[in-house]
Amino acid sequence: MEDFWEDWDLAFEDVFPKSLKEALEGIKEIPTYGERGASRFMYNLLKLEKEKRKEIIEKVLEAVEVLRPCRECFLITDREVCPICSDEKRSKKFICVVEESQDAYAIEKLERYKGVYHVLQGHIAPLEGISAEDLTIDALMERIKKYQPKEVILATNPNVEGEATANYIAGLIRRKFPAVKITRTAYGFQFGSLIEFVDEYSLEKSMENRK
Amino acid sequence: MEDFWEDWDLAFEDVFPKSLKEALEGIKEIPTYGERGASRFMYNLLKLEKEKRKEIIEKVLEAVEVLRPCRECFLITDREVCPICSDEKRSKKFICVVEESQDAYAIEKLERYKGVYHVLQGHIAPLEGISAEDLTIDALMERIKKYQPKEVILATNPNVEGEATANYIAGLIRRKFPAVKITRTAYGFQFGSLIEFVDEYSLEKSMENRK
Known part of the structure; x- marks a missing residue:
């Protein structure tokens, strides 16, 4: 092997960004998402301009915070009782x-x-x-x-x-x-x-x- | 048709949660993501407990905020110059x-x-x-x-x-x-x-x- 290809002391963990690692591990906890799905999501997201991608993820965060199952019918909604169940x-x-x-x-x-x-x-x-x-x-x-x-x-x-x-x-x-x-x-x-x-x-x- | 199946006046937009709509539209702006990919991401995410899913998306937001291409080699990193380029x-x-x-x-x-x-x-x-x-x-x-x-x-x-x-x-x-x-x-x-x-x-x- 050439002289650039050898056993050496810097570990992968020191090189790989911690925030990226944690985001990938988080996404892998979503049902149906594995290594590939998480990777596809993050690296494609990171292709967007910083402001754009931040805007998108803030919208996802907003959705994640307000959405819940309707108390009556379990439909995902932003209210206690969904607009369908509460519509006369x-x-x-x-x-x-x-x-x-x-x-x-x-x-x-x-x-x-x-x-x-x-x-x-x-x-x-x-x-x-x-x-x-x-x-x-x-x-x-x-x-x-x-x-x-x-x-x-x-x-x-x-x-x-x-x-x-x-x-x-x-x-x-x-x-x-x-x-x-x-x-x-x-x-x-x-x-x-x-x-x-x-x-x-x-x-x-x-x-x-x-x- | 039965009496429950007719033309009526409530529009879909009034029923579908606004925050979910905006999150889905946001994800569709990520390269390689369309209707299906966005839907798969959001609905599977929403299957998780509220605290868990919030934690995941906050990690993604953190990553999105700190990550950028290395000034030297364009590797995605959390620093101005990545740990590889700056390693003697x-x-x-x-x-x-x-x-x-x-x-x-x-x-x-x-x-x-x-x-x-x-x-x-x-x-x-x-x-x-x-x-x-x-x-x-x-x-x-x-x-x-x-x-x-x-x-x-x-x-x-x-x-x-x-x-x-x-x-x-x-x-x-x-x-x-x-x-x-x-x-x-x-x-x-x-x-x-x-x-x-x-x-x-x-x-x-x-x-x-x-x-």
Whole structure:
């Protein structure tokens, strides 16, 4: 080896900026973030002008400080009770059950749904160690008891975990509140897909659910 | 349609938390981040306890405030001149040219290299509109003139853009400083790969560079 490549005494810790190390370690504590995700976030952030990047992170800090789950429906909001639950015009006779706040906001963006939501804060996934008790299912049952809804729409994700979660909750509601109508969001084609490549389950459903 | 699904007057903007909207828009300004990346970051962050997530973002803010490029080599650091450039024991007779700070830190982690670095802050990519002038190549030439290094190691990424950038810089140095030795990091097998699936270029190089 050349003379610039040898064992020597300066340690990596003395060279690597402490603040960067701590920021990276912090981001790695965010669910789904590892070494790569943290690195991608920080180094790309640092490509921006100092004022710009500071402005962005101050906005994130502001969000992190004011946001919390709605006391009623667990939707992420900046108030004690979210604007949907506290709006007199929204009907509590329809409860749309979703896994996460972003799902509710996606439906909300359509500006069509007049009922309220219930955010489960996840899905049942025994392999990940997430059971029904980790979700807000007890609170959902309380709300069904209190509001006696006409219909509960199970809008969990269209995948194995979402199906399992919807089935579990449907069974629970059927036993406890047999009068409540339970519906599940429809399977079918997604706009822009090609029939040739649509999975069999969705293809079958899109035929069955034709109208 | 049912009576809960209709055109009505509450707009999405009145429902979606303003602080969350602004944080998401901020993150979308970070290079490589779009709708999905911003959403993934914020909603996963919000899954953490309030104190925890605040602590993480405060660390990011601290990093964003103190970090800057080294005045000499452009490595991201918390000082005016980075600990590598200001260390008497590091030889300025060897300059290792990298695209980004994280590349220098990856080499630094080996705790073997005794020379200094030069961070280009990117690579030449005409299709992305990034030309040689957008990089710190002028500063590199100044440093070569000043320090008269024995060797410049071109450690840009082993891909098309990295090769193009290394070739461009090699040509420039050869013309301006013909006495300087120019080397390029070696191609070959990466540990853990399977020969069967190694790309032809690397396979060829690993045979040629055998020793």
